[in-house]
Amino acid sequence: MPTAQASAIGTRHRVKIADVAFGGDGVARLDDGRVAFVPLVGLGEEVTIEIVAARKNFLHAKLVSIEVPSPDRVQPPCVVYGRCGGCAYQHLSYPAQLALKERQLAATLRRVGHLTAEDAPVRPIVASPREFEYRNRITVHLANGAAGFHAAGSNKLVEIARCEIAEPAVNEALAALAANRRRKREDGHRTLRADRTRRFFHQANDFAAAELMRVVSELVGAGGASLVDAYCGAGWFIKELRGRFAQCLGLEWDRYAVEEARKDALDHERYLEGDVALLLPEALANVSKTDTTLILDPPAEGLAAAVSDEISHAQPQRVIYVSCHPATLARDLARLKRGGYKIEHVTPVDMFPQTAEIEAVAFLTAR
Ligand SMILES: C[S@@+](CC[C@H](N)C(=O)[O-])C[C@H]1O[C@@H](n2cnc3c(N)ncnc32)[C@H](O)[C@@H]1O
Structure with missing residues (x-):
């Protein structure tokens, strides 16, 4: 006997999209109260969906037809949009994408971190100056002579001839890869870069990165004794802000990045190679608690518990947390709040238009 959930597979329903969740799926409630997630829809849209998979507490659906379209709907420029898993919002106008991301960030802070709008005020999102042709690198997968991205929710290859969100130089590299018949013997993946000399992390959208830097720079203000x-x-x-601090210390475990950082370091600028969790206690013990700015820009996993514990213990005056994952940001902000910090505000910056990704800058001060 199939369960009630499983028996829903294949059934069609006309629904109204009540929300669009982080990740890009629309959220709809069926007549019987069950919740279904459906991609490629807009907020408030009325659509017909077909259930394609059942989980214990919710259903996955695909879009069958649009009954009452959202006024935000636009024609996606990409020919593989909807099949390729890279973008989630090409069917929505850019202002609508921005509004969704702002809303999703606030919702994640509330749901994961139990942080209300008063605990963690979300400021208006900062748009990317470019909506398309902004990525300075892409990683394509190679299989059986084709290069492309994985399909949404699977690792099936969707072959691409160009990527609408990549810079022209990256698309030229993609065309060269496609023209190179030797790739036919190659499986795996390949990162194509606008600037091939970079061997270490670099922000992927230079245009929005300039906006991110502006936000951080304004928060740093006049600077002070120490920047960690x-x-x-x-x-x-550090390179941008070092003129405003008496001493600057960078912590990083990638040897190539540290080598690069040290190349043009000034006398008051030092870099230590290693795990932040291990280096941070000594770094914070050697700076003035009341006149230190700590910048955190961790990968998507966010801060190890030891790192947020150490910050709560050492209490540097100002913390600027640059995050590329709302859920880990919410968890870490909640920990830092319990550790004695006030979350002044959180500013989303749209580093990846057309995709579901959300980047944000949180500003905290020791109470
Ligand atoms: C999101 S990037 C930020 C880099 C830099 N702030 C920038 O904007 O160019 C995160 C960096 O943290 C480094 N990293 C990740 N986990 C680390 C850890 N536990 N200890 C030290 N560095 C780490 C990565 O190598 C990467 O360079």
Whole structure:
């Protein structure tokens, strides 16, 4: 006997999209109260969906037809949009994408971190100056002579001739790869870069990165005694801000990034190679608690518990947390709030238009 959930597979329903969740799926409630997630829809849209998979507490559906379209709906420029898993919002106008991301960030702070709008005020999202042709690198998968991205929700290859969100130089590299018949013997993946000399982390959208830097720079203001930049890469923040601090210290475990950062380091600028969790206690013990700015720019996993514990213990005055994952940001902000910090505000910056990704800058001060 199939369960009630499984028996829903294949059934069609006309629904109204009540929300669009982080990740890009629309959320709809069926007449019997069950919740279904469906991609490629807009907020408030009325659509017919077909259930394609059942989980214990919710259903997955595909879009069959649009009954009452959202006024935000636009024609996606990409020919593989909807099949390729890279983009989630090409069917929505850019202002609508921005509004969704702002809403999703606030919702994630509330749901994961139990942080209300008062605990963690979300400021208006900062748009990317470019909506398309912004990525300075893409990683394509190679299989059986084809290059492409994985399909949404699977690792099936969707072959691409160009990527609408990649910079022209990256698309030229993609065309060259496609023209090179030797790739036919090659499986795996390949990163194509606008600037091939970079061997270490670099922000993937230079245009939005300039906006991110502007937000961080405004928060840093006049600077002060010490800047500690944890997860510093090649020192991108320090290079911009070093003139405002008496001493700067970068922490990073990628040897190539540290080598690069040290190349043009000034006398008051140092870099330590290693795990932030191990280096941070000594770094914070050697700076003035009341006149230190700590920048955190961790990968999507966010901060190890030991790192947020150490910050709560050492209490550097100002913390600027640059996050590329709302759920880990929410968890870490909740920990830092319990550790004695006030979350002044959180500013989303749209680093990846057309995709579901959300980047944000949180500003915290020791109470
Ligand atoms: C999101 S990038 C930020 C880099 C830099 N802030 C920038 O904008 O160019 C995160 C960096 O943290 C480094 N990283 C990740 N986990 C780390 C850890 N536990 N300890 C030290 N560095 C780490 C990565 O190598 C990467 O360079």
